[in-house]
Each structure stands twice: as structure tokens, then as C-alpha cells.
Amino acid sequence: MNNRDMNNAPLxxxxxxxxxxxxxxxxxxxxxxxxxxxxxxxxxxxxxxxKYIFQTYENVDSVYRxxxxxxxxxxxxxxxxxxxxxxxxxxxxxxxxxxxxxxxEQMRGVVHWNRRWTTQVPxxxxxxxxxxxxxxxxxxxxxxxxxxxxxxxxxxxAFYEFRDIxxxxxxxxxxxxxxxxxxxxxxxxxxxxxxxxxxERSYATREKTLRKMEQFNEFFSRKExxxxxxxxxxxxxxxxxxxxxxxxxxxxxxxxxxxxxxKGEENxxxxxxxxxxxxxxxxxxxxxxxxxxxxxxxxxxx
DNA sequence: ATTACATGGCGTTTCCGTCA
DNA sequence: TGACGGAAACGCCATGTAAT
Numbered sequence: 204m205n206n207r208d209m210n211n212a213p214l215x216x217x218x219x220x221x222x223x224x225x226x227x228x229x230x231x232x233x234x235x236x237x238x239x240x241x242x243x244x245x246x247x248x249x250x251x252x253x254k255y256i257f258q259t260y261e262n263v264d265s266v267y268r269x270x271x272x273x274x275x276x277x278x279x280x281x282x283x284x285x286x287x288x289x290x291x292x293x294x295x296x297x298x299x300x301x302x303x304x305x306x307x308e309q310m311r312g313v314v315h316w317n318r319r320w321t322t323q324v325p326x327x328x329x330x331x332x333x334x335x336x337x338x339x340x341x342x343x344x345x346x347x348x349x350x351x352x353x354x355x356x357x358x359x360x361a362f363y364e365f366r367d368i369x370x371x372x373x374x375x376x377x378x379x380x381x382x383x384x385x386x387x388x389x390x391x392x393x394x395x396x397x398x399x400x401x402x403e404r405s406y407a408t409r410e411k412t413l414r415k416m417e418q419f420n421e422f423f424s425r426k427e428x429x430x431x432x433x434x435x436x437x438x439x440x441x442x443x444x445x446x447x448x449x450x451x452x453x454x455x456x457x458x459x460x461x462x463x464x465x466k467g468e469e470n471x472x473x474x475x476x477x478x479x480x481x482x483x484x485x486x487x488x489x490x491x492x493x494x495x496x497x498x499x500x501x502x503x504x505x
Numbered sequence: 506a507t508t509a510c511a512t513g514g515c516g517t518t519t520c521c522g523t524c525a
Numbered sequence: 526t527g528a529c530g531g532a533a534a535c536g537c538c539a540t541g542t543a544a545t
């Protein structure tokens with residue numbers, strides 16, 4: 204009688220392979236949280252897991268060991284990668300295996316996973332690490348601001364194509380693809396705010412930023428028609444009553460560039476647009492850190 | 506040389522199935 | 526139900542490695 208028979212879980216892939224360490228692990232709450240987080244953010248590094256997920260461990264050694272155990276059991280896969288542009292010292296970065304994704308599917312009922320994320324690390328993994336850090340900041344600091352973090356909608360869920368049937372497939376404006384959506388509101392309230400996040404790449408071009416903005420404008424100009432459909436497609440856990448778009452730059456200069464690039468767009472902007480920096484969003488996400496496109500000179504709250 | 510990251514060894518503790 | 530024993534997990538320490 205082993206765990207597999209008892210909980211009817213999918214079979215770890217490497218059990219079938221000979222010569223590899225095979226190992227069964229009973230998942231604990233923290234392990235499940237890790238799998239769910241990996242599903243949300245695709246890639247997480249050891250420091251993040253230690254800081255936000257494996258909090259019961261007294262020392263780092265145990266974190267490493269637990270992660271290795273989960274990897275040997277076939278739930279997750281690790282890579283040695285630099286975790287920022289400035290730190291060339293590599294760190295362990297983890298992602299789900301197909302088996303791990305199946306476990307998430309068993310927990311959640313749905314799963315968005317691409318097997319290529321496991322076999323080959325794409326260049327945007329650092330982008331994902333930054334997204335994870337930002338989202339955690341909004342999540343953990345909500346309470347002190349008198350708010351509640353309701354949900355994080357991943358890019359895979361937030362992606363939406365609303366092209367009409369007779370429209371050309373070439374029309375890139377009839378789709379939105381934010382990095383994700385923060386859903387935030389007062390506790391026990393259904394009046395929630397949905398913030399579509401755009402974390403700009405280090406060398407974001409004006410062309411790209413403008414196109415993103417056009418896509419949001421197109422979407423929100425048809426909001427009466429599209430928002431009900433979008434709500435159904437995404438399946439928001441909490442009703443979203445108001446919308447904003449947030450561009451996040453990697454530093455102050457980049458944030459200012461985004462504002463310059465979008466200058467003039469506020470005239471026909473269909474949704475309020477905010478710009479801030481990664482550092483500010485990490486430090487004080489509910490503070491006066493947002494420059495609105497309609498008034499770029501002053502920093503205000505969201 | 507120092508710092509940060511990662512793994513292995515070892516003694517102790519915790520967990521869990523088995524059996525009386 | 527409680528005692529028992531083996532396996533797994535934990536904390537501490539030592540060691541290796543790569544970057545600064």
C-alpha cells in the first residue's frame with residue numbers, strides 16, 4: 204500500500220524509468236502552495252520560495268533539501284540561472300513538470316500549462332520572477348491599506364482575442380495580453396478594482412508601448428459589449444467593477460519614458476492609465492507612487 | 506580573501522504505519 | 526489506544542564552487 208494507491212494521484216513520470224532515484228512524497232500544505240505559485244508565475248527562484256512559501260523552515264539547508272526532494276519525486280524541475288541582469292551569480296530557478304501541472308489540475312480543476320516551459324527555459328523567465336515579486340507585494344501589503352487582495356489572474360487567463368468574425372486575422376489591435384490582472388477591493392465588498400499589469404521590458408520601444416495602449420483603448424471603447432464576455436472567459440473569482448491599466452518601468456527614467464511615449468493618448472484613453480516603477484511597486488504599492496497619464500506631474504494613489 | 510549559493514554527512518527529532 | 530520501530534525530515538556543520 205503506497206501513497207499512489209491511497210490518493211489516486213497521477214504516476215510520477217520517472218518511476219517508469221530505470222536507474223533513476225524514485226521517490227514518493229506526501230505533499231504538505233507548503234508544497235501545494237509552491238505548486239500553485241509555480242502555476243501562477245511559471246518560474247520562481249529559491250530566494251522567493253524561501254521568503255514567501257517555505258516559511259516554516261529555520262534554515263536554508265532545509266529549503267534546498269525539500270526542493271530537491273520534490274524534484275526527485277517528479278513534481279518540479281530546477282535550472283541554474285542568473286536571476287537578475289546585475290547578479291551574474293546563478294541561482295536555482297524552479298518550474299513545474301507535467302506531473303506537477305497535473306497535480307495543480309487536480310487541486311484547481313483547470314490548468315494552463317505549456318510543456319515547453321519545463322523542457323526549455325524561455326528568455327522571459329526573469330520577467331516572470333519580477334512579476335511574482337510585485338504581485339506578492341500587492342498581496343502582502345493590502346491589509347495595512349485596509350484592502351483585500353482578491354485574486355491574481357495570470358497572463359494565460361487574461362489573454363483575450365475579441366476579433367469579429369469578418370475581421371482580418373492581421374488585426375493585432377483586437378486582442379489584449381496584459382502580464383496579468385490584480386483584483387483588489389475592500390474586504391467583504393464586491394466593488395473590486397481590476398488592474399491590468401504591463402511590466403515593461405528593459406528596452407521597451409515606443410512602438411510596442413503605443414500598440415499595447417491602442418489595444419487597451421480598443422478593448423475598453425467597447426466595454427459594454429466586451430466586459431461581460433471577458434468576465435465569462437476569464438472566470439473572475441470576484442466581480443470587477445472598475446478597471447485601470449498599470450505600466451511598470453524598471454526604473455524612474457524608464458517610467459518617465461513610458462509617460463512620454465504615451466503622451467497625447469490621454470485624450471482618447473478609454474481607461475485610466477497609471478505608471479510607476481518596479482521599486483516603488485515593491486516598496487509601497489498602496490502609496491502615492493502612481494503618475495496618471497492625465498496628470499503626469501503628480502504622484503497619487505491607485 | 507570574502508561572500509553567496511548549493512550539496513553532503515551526521516546526530517537528533519518527528520512522523521506514521523503496525524501490532525499488541 | 527498506546528507503545529514500538531523504521532523512514533523521513535530537520536538543524537548544524539563542513540566542504541565545494543563561482544563571482545567580486
